[in-house]
Amino acid sequence: MTDFNNTGMSKKHLHQFIGIGVAVVALLIVVIIVMAISSKPTGGPGKNPTESESEASTEALLAEKKTQLIKEADYLATTYDYDGAIALIKTWEGYAEDTDLSAKLAEYETTKASCKRVDMSTVTHIFYHSLVVDPERAFVLTNSGRGNYEWMTTIDEFNKITLEMYNRGFVIVGIHDLYRYETDENGNKKMVENDIYLPEGKKVVVLSFDDLSYYHSYDNFGYASKLLVDENGDVINEYIDAEGNKHYGAYDYVPLLDQFIEEHPDASYHGAKGTVALTGYNGILGYRTDETYSFDNLDNPAIDKNKRDWLKAHPEFTLEAERAAAKEVADAMKANGWTFASHTWGHLRVGDKSLSTLKTDNEKWQKNIAPIVGETNVIIFAHGQDLGNWGKYDLNNEKVQYFMSEGFDVFCNVDSNEYRTYFGENYLRQGRRNLDGIRFWYNLTGEQDNLSDLFDVKEIYDSTRPDYTEFP
Numbered sequence: 001m002t003d004f005n006n007t008g009m010s011k012k013h014l015h016q017f018i019g020i021g022v023a024v025v026a027l028l029i030v031v032i033i034v035m036a037i038s039s040k041p042t043g044g045p046g047k048n049p050t051e052s053e054s055e056a057s058t059e060a061l062l063a064e065k066k067t068q069l070i071k072e073a074d075y076l077a078t079t080y081d082y083d084g085a086i087a088l089i090k091t092w093e094g095y096a097e098d099t100d101l102s103a104k105l106a107e108y109e110t111t112k113a114s115c116k117r118v119d120m121s122t123v124t125h126i127f128y129h130s131l132v133v134d135p136e137r138a139f140v141l142t143n144s145g146r147g148n149y150e151w152m153t154t155i156d157e158f159n160k161i162t163l164e165m166y167n168r169g170f171v172i173v174g175i176h177d178l179y180r181y182e183t184d185e186n187g188n189k190k191m192v193e194n195d196i197y198l199p200e201g202k203k204v205v206v207l208s209f210d211d212l213s214y215y216h217s218y219d220n221f222g223y224a225s226k227l228l229v230d231e232n233g234d235v236i237n238e239y240i241d242a243e244g245n246k247h248y249g250a251y252d253y254v255p256l257l258d259q260f261i262e263e264h265p266d267a268s269y270h271g272a273k274g275t276v277a278l279t280g281y282n283g284i285l286g287y288r289t290d291e292t293y294s295f296d297n298l299d300n301p302a303i304d305k306n307k308r309d310w311l312k313a314h315p316e317f318t319l320e321a322e323r324a325a326a327k328e329v330a331d332a333m334k335a336n337g338w339t340f341a342s343h344t345w346g347h348l349r350v351g352d353k354s355l356s357t358l359k360t361d362n363e364k365w366q367k368n369i370a371p372i373v374g375e376t377n378v379i380i381f382a383h384g385q386d387l388g389n390w391g392k393y394d395l396n397n398e399k400v401q402y403f404m405s406e407g408f409d410v411f412c413n414v415d416s417n418e419y420r421t422y423f424g425e426n427y428l429r430q431g432r433r434n435l436d437g438i439r440f441w442y443n444l445t446g447e448q449d450n451l452s453d454l455f456d457v458k459e460i461y462d463s464t465r466p467d468y469t470e471f472p
């Protein structure tokens, strides 16, 4: 298992660099003014050896600062943020007279001009669940093992797919990059297609990830157990192996994708990662943040037994501490390009459930999850069940009306089409593709062919998976 290495430059580090840069420039200005004043009585420049040395060291400092500025601008351009790179270069006083900086500006402008506008109808959207760390524990030949086989992806498969899609020119774009809001002549807010420009040959993929709660039902099946923030500020996993030993590192997609994009910054548009769809009934991110985790419920038969068992095993538990720890992880993820969506609190089928059930459920989400991860306008439907057929929503549908009145305007289902994006009047719908064992199996056997635009399934399929037909 790879340990998490801190390489390359993340957004967080970039901000630190820019902060330090501003401080250095301010200091330089003070030094130059002081030198200019003190040099006046001593005659012409360069006559005094001490003065020459000072000038030389000032020049060296300036050159170093300029090199750093170019490095930061190059990083932005690598993530296709040409406007950001240009703006950064222009923060340098006298950039227009500087040959190095002028050359950089011309380079970014030329690359920007050669980019093509992304056709939103060709944006593919893939999703995963938490990754299997130990296939031997996950793919036991039982009903649970069958579920793990069907719906889950192993770390090895995820890493191979991520690399192969990168090699094929896919660039990860955030779901929020697909649209923007404009105000029309009557002052009404309107959602419109955004403009994304990428170099020719690049393709766009949106990533989402479902159920990042580390449910009690995942215990002992070889998944990570939680996320946490390490001493460098990076998000890592805790993983408990078959012998009960705890390991810390990259054991699920959050640190794995963070690491991949640090090493391949051109894999992501403006540093976007993925959108994580959260339920709340077992808490989030591996923390038991839901209000139902209360010692008052220890003998309450209406509360799931696995919650009560967990509480009994954790007498030190406090809801405040769990929520604070989860918020630390969520804040670190958001600073690093991740966003969050509702997956309904109770993993509900929105088509089947009544409006009043959906309202009560959403109120739980807003009460128990939104304060930790922030509000969201995105709902990623559990079980993929949608509020209507593809295309325009029936705006008389009271569930559609309810979710829209609650601030949701991006709706995602599961349909496994190569790409399906629909812009309605002030809302966006996207179909998603599950990259999991069941999809791999049907593509391996030739019963389906709906992955070959992304990768060759034979190249990524984890050989430690048992034969699917062996499951009871």
Ligand SMILES: [Zn+2]
Pocket (backbone or CB within 6 Å): 210, 211, 343, 347, 382, 383
């Ligand atoms: Zn789900």
